Structures are given as C-alpha cells and as structure tokens.
Amino acid sequence: MYQELKERLLKNWxxxxxxxxxxxxxxxxTQSEILFTLxxxxxxxxxxxxxxxxxxxxxxxKFTMVYHVCRIPENLKVCVKADIPRDNPEIDSLTCLWPAxxxxxxxxxxxxxxxxxxxxxxxxxxLPEDFEGHPLRKDYKAV
Amino acid sequence: MVLEKDVKMLEKNNIIVTxxxxxxxxxxAHSFWPLSYGCNCCPxxxxxxxxxxxxxxxxxxEVFRASPRQADLLIxxxxxxxxxxxxxxxxxxxxxxxxxxxxxxxxxxxxxxxxDGYSVLPGCDTFLPVDVxxxxxxxxxxxxxxxxxxxxxxxxxQR
Amino acid sequence: MIESDxxxxxxxxxxxxxxxxxxxxxVLDGEHIVDVKVxxxxxxxxxxxxxxxxxxxxxxxxxxxxDYLATHLPAMGYCQxxxxxxxxxxxERAEYIRVIMAELSRIASHMLFIGSLAIDIGATTGLIYCxxxxxxxxxxxxxxxxxxxxxxxxxxxxxxxxxxEEFYPAVKSFLDDLPYMLDEYNNLLTGNEILQARLKNTGxxxxxxxxxxxxxxxxxxxxxxxxxxxxxxxxxxxxxxDFDVPIGSKGDNWDRFLMRxxxxxxxxxxxxxxxxxxxxxxxRAKVPRIIKPEKGAEVYHRIESSxxxxxxxxxSDGSEKPxxxxxxxxxxxxxxxxxxxxxxGKLQDLIANIATLDPVLGEADR
Numbered sequence: 243m244y245q246e247l248k249e250r251l252l253k254n255w256x257x258x259x260x261x262x263x264x265x266x267x268x269x270x271x272t273q274s275e276i277l278f279t280l281x282x283x284x285x286x287x288x289x290x291x292x293x294x295x296x297x298x299x300x301x302x303x304k305f306t307m308v309y310h311v312c313r314i315p316e317n318l319k320v321c322v323k324a325d326i327p328r329d330n331p332e333i334d335s336l337t338c339l340w341p342a343x344x345x346x347x348x349x350x351x352x353x354x355x356x357x358x359x360x361x362x363x364x365x366x367x368x369l370p371e372d373f374e375g376h377p378l379r380k381d382y383k384a385v
Numbered sequence: 386m387v388l389e390k391d392v393k394m395l396e397k398n399n400i401i402v403t404x405x406x407x408x409x410x411x412x413x414a415h416s417f418w419p420l421s422y423g424c425n426c427c428p429x430x431x432x433x434x435x436x437x438x439x440x441x442x443x444x445x446x447e448v449f450r451a452s453p454r455q456a457d458l459l460i461x462x463x464x465x466x467x468x469x470x471x472x473x474x475x476x477x478x479x480x481x482x483x484x485x486x487x488x489x490x491x492x493x494x495x496x497x498x499x500x501d502g503y504s505v506l507p508g509c510d511t512f513l514p515v516d517v518x519x520x521x522x523x524x525x526x527x528x529x530x531x532x533x534x535x536x537x538x539x540x541x542x543q544r
Numbered sequence: 545m546i547e548s549d550x551x552x553x554x555x556x557x558x559x560x561x562x563x564x565x566x567x568x569x570x571v572l573d574g575e576h577i578v579d580v581k582v583x584x585x586x587x588x589x590x591x592x593x594x595x596x597x598x599x600x601x602x603x604x605x606x607x608x609x610x611d612y613l614a615t616h617l618p619a620m621g622y623c624q625x626x627x628x629x630x631x632x633x634x635x636e637r638a639e640y641i642r643v644i645m646a647e648l649s650r651i652a653s654h655m656l657f658i659g660s661l662a663i664d665i666g667a668t669t670g671l672i673y674c675x676x677x678x679x680x681x682x683x684x685x686x687x688x689x690x691x692x693x694x695x696x697x698x699x700x701x702x703x704x705x706x707x708x709e710e711f712y713p714a715v716k717s718f719l720d721d722l723p724y725m726l727d728e729y730n731n732l733l734t735g736n737e738i739l740q741a742r743l744k745n746t747g748x749x750x751x752x753x754x755x756x757x758x759x760x761x762x763x764x765x766x767x768x769x770x771x772x773x774x775x776x777x778x779x780x781x782x783x784x785x786d787f788d789v790p791i792g793s794k795g796d797n798w799d800r801f802l803m804r805x806x807x808x809x810x811x812x813x814x815x816x817x818x819x820x821x822x823x824x825x826x827x828r829a830k831v832p833r834i835i836k837p838e839k840g841a842e843v844y845h846r847i848e849s850s851x852x853x854x855x856x857x858x859x860s861d862g863s864e865k866p867x868x869x870x871x872x873x874x875x876x877x878x879x880x881x882x883x884x885x886x887x888x889g890k891l892q893d894l895i896a897n898i899a900t901l902d903p904v905l906g907e908a909d910r
Contacts, residue, residue, distance in 0.1 A: 253807050266628075266845060291755050295844065297870035308857065310844055310872075314755060315769055317776040321844065342758025345584075345880045353592070368585035368909060369504065370468045377503045377593055404626050422558050422679070423907050424565040424587045426612035429656070433682075433693075436675030469565060469586045494637055497608065501597060502590025523612075523693055 243318060244268050247288055255280065267310060267321035273306070274324045278334035281309070281322065285339050289313050290320060293340035296347065297353040300380045305331055305356055326356060335361035353378040392489075403435045407542075413457065413483070414540035417533065419448040420456035422476060425463030427490040427523040434526035441526075445532055453479040458536075464492035464499055470506060477513060485540070487532055488515045491522045498522070549691050550578055555894065557586045563660065564905030567892065568882065575890050584876070587909040595869035600626050600835040603866070605696040610871065611907045612694055614653035614850040615685065616645040618871075618907070619698040624779060625845035625856035626700050629837040638702035639781045643818050644715070645688070645697060647811040651722075652681040653850035654804040654811075661801060661899040662733055665892075670733050677725045680718050687711050692872040700835060702828030715819065720810050726805060734805065743797040747885040748895040750795060757881045760874050761852025762803040763901060767795030773848040784821070785814045798891075800807040800900040834864050851875050851902055875908040892896075 248261055251253040251270065258276060262269040272280055295310040309322040326333055335358035336343040346360045348367040354374035358364055366373065375382050392402050423431055434441045441447045450456040465473055477486070490507055491543045492498030497506040509515060516539060518531035556567040565586025565889040571578040591610065595603050607618040627634060634642075655678045663668025671684060687708050689695035696706050733739050736762045749759065772789040774782040790806035792799030826889055839862030847853035852874030861867035878901050886894050 293758055293762075294846070294853060295857065295870075295872040297868075297872075298856055299859055299868045308844075310855070310857075315771040315776065317771075340758065341756050342877055342880065345876060363573075366585075367583075368468075368588040370585075373467070376686075377590065382503075406835060420558075424557075426609060429562070429612060430693055432660075432671070433675055433679070435870050436679075438679045450826065453558070463564075463587065464589055466586060466588055468588065472565075472586070498609070499589040499591070499594065502594050504588050504590045510566060518663050 247320075250283075250287070251280075254283065265321075267319050269321045269323070271323045274326050274333045277307075277322070277324045278336070278339075281311070281336055281339055283321060284311060284322075290318070291340075293336065293342045293346075293375070294319075296336075296343060296350065298350045298356050300354065300378065302328075302380065304328055305354065305357075307333055307350075307356065309336075331356045333357075333360055333363075334359050337361055350377070355379060408538050410542065411485070414537040416445040416448065417458040417485070418448045418450050418456045419446060419458040419482065420453050420455075420476065421451055422459065422473075423462035424469060425492065427462035427493070430523045430526055430529065431460065431462050431469045431489070434529050439526040439530070441530070441533075442529060444533060444537075450457050453477075454481065456480055456486050458487060459484065459513075460487045460489050461493040461513065461515075462489040465509045466504045467484070467506065468504070470512065472473075473509065474512060485516045485536055486513050487517045487519065487536060488517045489529060490524055491520060494518050494520060519524065548573065551889070557583075563898065563903055564687050566879070566898065566903065566905055568898070569583045570886075570891065570894060571802055572891060572909050577618050577886050577891060580894065581789075582879055582882055582888045584866060584879070584905075585909050587850075587904075587905045591910045592681075592869055592871065595866055597865065600866065601700060602836075602871070604698060604700070607695060608694045609906060610873070611653075611849060611851065611854070611875075611904050611908060613656050613904050614649035615693065615695050616642075616649040616697060617653075617847065617849045618854060619696065620646050620780075621845065621847040621849065622856050624847065625697045625858055626835065626837075628843045628845050629858060629860060630700075630831070630835065630842050632701050632829050632831055634702055634829055635705075636781075636823045637825045638827045638829075640818050640822045641703055641707060641827065642698065643780055644815050645685075645703075646782065647781060647815045647818075648681050648684060648715075650811045650850045652678050652841070653807050654808050657804050657899075657902050658729055658733065658801075660906050661896070662739075664895050664899040666703075666738070667733065667736070667739065670729070673725075673728055677721075680714070684711060684714050684718070688715065699828060701831035702826070706827050712819075715815065719812055723806070726808065729805065740798065740895055742892075743801055743900070745794075745796050745798075746889055746893040747797045747900065748795055749798075749881060753884060754795060754881070757879045757884065759852070759881050760878070761848065761850070763800055763806060763878055763881075765851065766787065766792035766799035766803045768793055772848055775851060777846075779845070779847055782814075782873060785817050787811075787813050797896050797900040800902075804902075833879070836860075836862060836864050838862060846872065849874060851904060851907065852878060854907075870909075871910055873907045873910060875903040875905070876910075879903050879908055885892070 260271040352366040496507040557565040567583035591744040659674030685848040750765040751847040837860035855872030857870040859868040
C-alpha cells in the first residue's frame with residue numbers, strides 16, 4: 243500500500259516532494275503551494291479520511307505545518323510537512339477536505355499567527371479577540 | 386442602657402437580647418449557598434465533596450445554586466484566565482450582598498503551576514476580595530470543608 | 545400569519561452543565577436550535593508554551609492537569625512519547641502497572657461521565673452513586689501516589705513507586721463489586737424510561753461525518769466505527785490482552801452513553817488479566833538524570849485516552865527542554881461536531897449532546 247502510494251506520489255510530484263520511510267509515520271515533505279492538491283489526492287485516491295492532528299512549529303526563519311492523516315479503520319498513516327516563509331505566513335486551508343481542520347486551524351492561527359486561505363471563519367479560538375501577538379512564536383514576549 | 390444584670394435575668398426567662406445583624410449572620414454562616422462555578426480540576430473535588438462519601442450537607446452548605454442571583458458564596462475553583470476574568474467579575478457583580486469569596490486551589494490563589502504562562506492571572510485576589518484561601522492542587526474535600534468552617538467563623542465574627 | 549424571530553441564548557461559560565468553561569452561543573427558533581457556535585479558551589492555560597520552559601521531567605505533572613478525570617492516561621501518553629524519542633524500553637512490571645493504572649483511570653473517567661450525564665439531564669441520584677464508586681478508585685490512586693485526583697505517578701522510563709501491599713486487595717474487591725455497581729447504574733439509568741426518551745434518537749452523528757470531523761474515542765465507536773488505538777496500533781503491552789471494542793449502531797446520545805458502560809466492563813477485563821500476569825522485577829528503566837533527546841528528533845505518539853485519540857507531538861532541539869510540544873486533545877476536536885449534532889434538535893437536547901460528547905475543558909483548552 244505504502245509502496246503504491248510512493249510510486250504515485252513520485253509520478254505526480256517528482257522533484258517537489260521528499261519521502262521519508264521507516265519512521266512511525268510515512269513522511270512526505272512538500273511545499274506549501276502544492277499542499278492542497280496533494281492532500282486532495284491523498285483523500286480522494288487513497289481514502290485518507292481522518293485528519294488526526296495538525297500543528298505548526300516555529301523554526302525561526304520559517305514555520306513548518308505538520309499534518310498527521312490516517313485512514314481508518316485500516317490505520318494507514320501519513321505525516322505531511324510543509325514549510326511556510328516567516329514574512330508571509332499563509333497556507334491553504336484544508337477545512338473543505340476535512341472539517342476536523344476547522345478548530346485546529348483556528349488554534350494555529352490564534353497561537354502561531356499562520357493565515358489559512360479559504361477558512362470559513364478564521365478567528366481567535368482560545369484567546370480573547372483583543373489579545374495582542376501570537377504566543378507560540380519563539381519571539382513572543384509577554385507584556 | 387441595658388445592664389449585664391438585666392440581660393442575665395432575661396435569659397433566665399428564655400428571652401435573648403441580640404442584634405439583628407448577629408441573628409442574620411448566624412443563619413448565613415450555617416448555610417452558605419455556593420454558586421456552582423468552576424473551570425478545572427478543583428470543581429471535580431467540589432463535586433466529590435457534594436457526593437456520598439464527603440457529604441457537604443453535614444455542614445449545611447449543600448445548596449449549590451446555578452444562578453449567581455441566588456448564591457452568596459463564590460468558590461473560585463480553578464485558574465482565572467484573561468478570557469474568564471470578565472465572566473467572573475460579572476458573576477460576582479450579579480450576586481446579592483452580603484457575599485463572600487473562597488479561593489480554592491493554587492491556581493485561584495496565585496496562578497499555581499500556570500503562572501508562568503501568558504494567559505493565567507496570578508490569583509483571583511487581583512480583582513476579587515477573597516475571604517478564605519484553600520491551598521492544594523487540588524485541595525481535598527476535607528480541606529475545602531476546613532476552609533468553609535473558617536469562613537463560618539469569620540462570618541460569626543470569631544475571626 | 546405569526547411572525548417569529550430568532551433568539552440567541554448563551555449556554556455557559558458559567559453554567560453547571562458545560563463541564564467547565566464551555567460557551568455555546570445558541571440561536572433558537574422557538575425551542576429548536578438553528579445554530580450553535582462553540583466558544584472555547586476560558587480555561588486556556590498556555591500549557592504548550594509553558595512546556596517549552598520546563599525540562600522533560602518537570603512537564604509530567606502538567607499532563608494530569610490536562611485531563612484531570614483520567615489522571616494517569618495523559619501522563620502515560622506523554623511519558624511514552626518521550627521514551628519513544630529517547631529509545632528507552634520500559635521494564636515489564638512497569639508496563640503492567642501502567643496499564644492497570646490507565647484502565648482504572650478510564651473507569652474513573654467513564655463513571656464520572658455517567659454521573660455528570662445523569663445530573664445534567666436532571667437525575668441527581670445518578671451522580672451520588674457514581675461518585676460513591678469512583679471514590680474507591682481515588683483511594684487506590686492515593687495509596688500508590690499520595691494524591692487523590694491528580695496523581696503524578698508516571699515517570700519517564702517507568703513509574704514512581706512499586707504498588708503497595710494494600711493495593712492488591714483493594715483492586716480485587718473493587719473488580720469483584722464492579723458488576724453490582726454496573727447493575728445499579730443499569731437499574732437506575734439504563735432502564736430508565738425518561739433517560740431513554742431523552743437520549744434515544746437525539747444528537748445523531750453519522751459514521752462518515754464522525755470520521756470527517758476527526759471525532760475519536762467512544763464517540764466515534766458509538767457511530768459504528770471499530771477504531772480503538774489500543775487495538776489498531778497497540779502501544780505499551782495492549783496486544784497481550786483479550787478485550788472487545790464495543791461499537792454502537794446509530795451514533796445517537798444513547799449509543800454514546802451505552803459505549804461508556806460497556807467500556808467499563810472491558811477495562812475491568814484488562815485489569816484482571818494484567819493483575820494475573822503481573823511479573824516481578826524492576827519498575828524503572830535506566831534513564832539519564834538530565835534528559836536530552838538528540839537534536840531534530842521528533843515524535844507523534846498517540847494513545848487511546850478515555851476521551852479519544854490523545855496525541856503528543858514533540859520536537860527536540862537537543863536541549864533538556866522540548867523545542868515544541870503540541871497536544872492533540874480529543875475533547876477539543878470532538879467539540880467541533882457539537883453544532884452538527886445539535887442543529888434541528890431542541891434546546892434541552894443540547895445539554896445531553898454536550899454531556900455525551902464528554903468534553904473535559906482542561907484538555908480542550910489546554
């Protein structure tokens with residue numbers, strides 16, 4: 243199954259993605275521009291129906307979005323990573339593929355300040371509306 | 386002018402001289418009506434103290450009210466966050482006088498383990514007049530009862 | 545023709561049935577729910593940021609403060625994630641004790657679910673019974689760790705202390721009495737006509753929607769998907785135990801309620817087997833005093849918590865503190881489905897919906 247997935251992925255996006263096997267999750271490192279099409283491919287062609295987890299990591303010069311996607315109940319699992327430049331933190335929203343992304347993307351927007359294009363209701367979720375700054379960024383200083 | 390001697394004589398005839406305030410406080414101290422409010426681990430111990438084994442009704446404090454307008458004791462159980470602060474203030478303002486505040490647990494007292502974060506206030510006494518502090522993370526139901534009895538002593542004027 | 549208008553009612557954040565600081569902004573047409581907006585964050589305690597300034601060991605007690613109803617489960621998940629990061633193998637005895645504690649936590653959490661569901665929909669007595677029985681588990685936690693509700697018993701590489709002598713008779717008598725306790729709940733609640741009328745055919749969550757919304761745990765299984773991480777991807781030593789994964793058929797509130805009762809039985813089965821096979825030996829692996837995973841190492845470890853899939857995503861930068869720690873909180877994601885299952889229902893169903901989704905707000909808000 244993973245072998246077939248690997249072949250199809252490399253056929254479609256050779257040179258644009260990097261695949262790491264042998265870890266807990268089958269890992270795909272991709273670019274933020276093709277993230278949505280790749281995720282759509284995973285969902286439609288391989289039936290990855292369950293978005294388990296998504297979160298952002300601040301690496302200083304860039305942000306990395308990490309998605310853990312599963313197919314249940316068979317329990318096939320893929321980890322997709324995409325880098326986002328710090329000066330323009332934007333990435334496509336996955337809400338229309340998996341509604342599970344709704345709350346989680348709002349959380350990442352709230353705490354990390356990453357903007358999700360196409361999200362229906364991108365507002366702060368955990369902090370009050372008038373809160374300043376995005377606290378999970380490494381350069382955040384509490385007032 | 387009532388003399389000590391006269392009071393003694395009245396008591397012999399089953400007449401007690403006191404002030405209304407004292408009578409009321411006696412009633413209040415023996416049956417606080419706590420507001421069921423809480424937002425973390427401490428409310429679970431609050432529920433446990435209301436349940437079978439610990440049985441808060443032994444002290445007469447079992448009338449947990451859902452509406453702040455019927456309550457006279459605010460037990461702040463759990464951390465007060467920046468988002469929760471206006472809610473707590475509003476709830477407190479809605480309670481009729483006289484009213485008391487009991488800070489239950491380390492988070493309500495000082496922010497507890499979450500004080501270093503960006504969203505937890507360093508204790509609810511930064512904006513509420515707290516009468517009794519009950520430390521613990523979370524305090525056991527017995528500790529809560531002790532706090533309530535301390536508050537009782539305070540209301541009766543013994544503290 | 546009568547003209548009507550929508551009214552908005554705020555359920556929470558100070559409301560006895562919202563399990564903490566949940567705020568559901570409900571738009572009503574008469575008694576019917578048109579829309580629900582879920583507002584969270586009233587208990588947001590910046591745990592993920594605090595984790596970045598604590599060492600790996602110092603962060604253990606914070607986990608139990610996430611899901612305080614099932615105190616050992618999140619701590620176990622976190623410790624296993626760090627162990628995965630370090631490549632540490634936990635001694636057999638510690639694994640068995642962990643499983644016993646984890647399943648006791650699950651029973652405690654589900655008992656509280658039954659009790660709070662009962663009181664939320666008006667049956668105060670249910671709460672009293674469930675708390676009475678739950679106290680016995682609290683006693684066992686106190687024996688082993690010294691703390692009733694929020695025990696810090698898990699350590700990286702094992703557990704803090706071995707089981708005391710008095711634990712064995714306590715857990716045995718608890719397991720022996722458990723069927724009678726469940727009988728009592730069944731007589732009081734499951735067979736109760738009012739409870740059935742309130743829960744059956746309300747808050748229906750179809751299987752495909754449940755998966756798409758990322759719902760996990762007993763809520764997902766109530767919709768008929770047999771997905772339990774203990775079975776699908778056995779962590780710790782769960783592959784050694786024989787237990788069933790109960791599933792529902794419809795995904796309504798009633799199924800979600802039954803799921804908890806049946807899971808208590810399954811957990812008891814696991815504890816019995818674990819007690820029987822409990823080996824002698826070490827309780828903690830040799831772990832360096834200062835824990836420094838290698839630079840750039842990362843792990844996503846998930847366990848089946850009492851609420852669903854509880855995941856820990858940890859990134860290390862080679863220092864003694866995590867570079868980034870993200871908690872995949874099942875309650876948080878399960879709450880996303882609340883508007884979907886509440887729309888079209890009545891206002892009183894909303895309370896039952898919140899209760900059967902079993903959110904614990906400390907975990908949802910982190």
